Amino acid sequence: MKLDWIETESLRLPQGLSALPMQQHEIYGQACEATGCRVRRFALSAGPSGPVRASAQVLVRRWPLLGQAALLSRGPVWEAEVPLEERRAALNALLERLRQEHRAVAVTPEIDACGDPLAESGWLEAVTPCTLASLRVDASEDELRARMSGKWRNRLKRAEQAELEGLEIRDAPMPPKQDHWLLRKEVIQSRARGYRSVPPEFTRAWVAAGGPGSARLFTAWKGGLPAAAMLFLVHSPGASYHVGWTGPAGRETAAHNLLLWRAMLWLRDRGVKQLDLDVLDTAAAPGLVRFKLGSGARALSLGATRLMAPGSRFFAAPAA
Known part of the structure; x- marks a missing residue:
């Protein structure tokens, strides 16, 4: 049976997935489209009506001086039974197609049983x-x-005791608006700490595309004022930590520990199996690394982001 990558209007996922990266979920694609990005969706199948063995969602943006560039992040998503050799062959076939149809292609693959599937590909890291x-x-x-x-x-336990003493924990759907107080605090926080934050319009677009169940906001309040907050995006059967903030009262009461704990239970009860807590950066944020791994998370390595384009070495630095 010959399998081919078929471009589809909507994302067709393989059956029985136990995890799904945010970048390969339909809501992510819709949110990116709403913020001005073109999205292409592919299914690996024997025909338009055949069972899907793998799927891939690709973003297309225009890079200055270069033209249309395709980005495949944490994909494709595979049916569990697809053998390793077939996965690698299919990935290379999809990348070759993208190379033919775009001026540049960037890809960040998931690690498979034998490591980075593009380690010997010749693509520029x-x-x-x-x-x-x-x-x-x-x-x-x-x-x-x-x-x-x-x-x-x-x-x-300290945060749970603080709750008994007046710390109030709330959770609710994230409102679809860009001027929410948490998003404003995130912009201020990112500027102060020197990191690049997700634009507020993406969060609004995500909620608009996915509806009330697609983003859950957990907040801690002390004396009627916000003390800490954590926002999670739901892309079943997975979810991702998206934005967080804490003030002096939140740090004093360890509110983030309790917020993450409540989020874990809320997500589990709605069928989520895996929660991504974002990148581990031991150099820039060692305390955050300890917080994430201390919660019971494990470290998950991705492959390098690789680039193929005319003059790839010249464009590698701006792409990074």
Whole structure:
């Protein structure tokens, strides 16, 4: 049976997925389209009506001086039974097609059983491999607590005690507006700390595309004022931490530990199996790394981001 990549109008995912990266979910594509990006969707199948063995969502943007560039991030998504050799062959076939149809192609693949599938490809390594924190939440409360480090559990207990003493925890759907107080604080926080934040219009577009169940906001309040907040995007069977903030009262009460704990239970009860807690950066944010791994998350490595374009070495630095 000959399998080919078929371009589709909507994303057709393989059956039985236990995890799905945000970048390969339909809501992500719709949000990117709403913010001005072109999105292409592909299914690996024996025909338009055949079962899907893999899917891939590709963003297309115009790069200055170069033209149309395609970005494949954390894809394709595979049916579990597809053998490793077929996966690598199909990935190369999709990348070759994208190369023929775009001036440049950038790809960040998932690591497979034998490592980075493009390690020997000859593509230019534009961005070195990164590591994410991935937290399984499909377990009992006792199991989830047992996976935490002792210090993390103690801080969670401290926050639970603070709740008994007046710390108020709330959760609700994220409103679809760009001027939400958390997004404003995130912009200020990112400028102060010197990191690049996700534009508020993407969050609004995500909520507009996915509806109320696609983004859940957990907040801690002390004396009627916000003390801390964490926003999660739901892309079942996965979810991702998106934006967070804490003030002095939140740090004093370890509110983020309690907010993440409540989010873990809320997501688990709605069928989410895996929660991505974003990149682990030991150089720039060692305390955040300890927080993520202390929650019971494991380190998940991605392949390098690789680039193929005319004059690739010249464009590698701006792409990074």
